[in-house]
Amino acid sequence: MKNLILLLLVITTILAHRTIPEYEINLDLPIEERYAKLFADYENDARTALDYIFNTKLKNIKYLLRFLAKMRGPEEPEMQEEINHFA
Numbered sequence: 001m002k003n004l005i006l007l008l009l010v011i012t013t014i015l016a017h018r019t020i021p022e023y024e025i026n027l028d029l030p031i032e033e034r035y036a037k038l039f040a041d042y043e044n045d046a047r048t049a050l051d052y053i054f055n056t057k058l059k060n061i062k063y064l065l066r067f068l069a070k071m072r073g074p075e076e077p078e079m080q081e082e083i084n085h086f087a
Contacts, residue, residue, distance in 0.1 A: 031078070031085050039086075 023038050054062055074080045 031081050034082075035086075 021041070025034055025038070027034065058065065075083060
């Protein structure tokens with residue numbers, strides 16, 4: 001029985017193994033182009049995950065987080081432009 005469980009665990013691990021793609025982010029490109037490939041590959045997954053997190057796990061403190069972000073103010077101009085572009 002232990003051998004069967006071990007075999008199933010090994011098979012599951014092998015089948016579940018996925019490679020993670022690497023992305024080269026060229027910071028010399030305009031902001032709209034820097035993350036284009038990354039966004040194209042992950043935009044739907046990221047939006048789904050963030051919607052889930054903010055609408056379930058952080059639902060009760062969502063307004064507090066927005067308030068704190070507003071109190072903190074914007075980032076450096078280039079970083080703020082990237083954040084605005086992501087949103």
